[in-house]
Amino acid sequence: MKNIMNLSVKIAPNTNAPKLTYDVLIKSQPDNTVKATLLGLPDCEGLGNTETEAIEKLSQSLQTRLETAKIVTLEIAAPPSENPWLKIAGKYKDDPQFDKMLEDIAEYRRELDENNELR
Structure with missing residues (x-):
């Protein structure tokens, strides 16, 4: 480099x-x-x-x-640096369980929001 x-x-x-x-x-x-x-x-x-x-x-x-x-x-000028997140971007795009994982994350967030509202 x-x-x-x-x-x-x-x-x-x-x-x-x-x-x-x-x-x-x-x-x-x-x-x-x-x-x-x-x-x-x-x-x-x-x-x-x-x-x-x-x-x-x-x-x-x-x-x-x-x-x-x-x-x-x-x-x-600062030397160019590579964004470390780009190395794994799109890693799971073809994973058949990816959509299910996103649904689980959304459900978990809804549960957290509901619990916070009850406080």
Whole structure:
């Protein structure tokens, strides 16, 4: 079986770039400073005397990083997978007892419904 992965990269022109939002972890340090760390990029952080200062430094650090880099959207197509139920679909189509089995299932369901209604 061959695994083929389809990969496409979308690069949008930088004419009207949308604003990006990031999740930031704010943590007080033992030396009474505050560290702001960008979640997903632990090496991108800002340190300050206040939360606001730490976030501002983190923002500056990220802006500097993005000046020499770009963000692209990566789409990877999932590999095709076979539905496991298809292997047994139609297995009993020619079985002479199949119709009787379906009737028994229907009768059992009716009995369950009646018992549930009596409760």
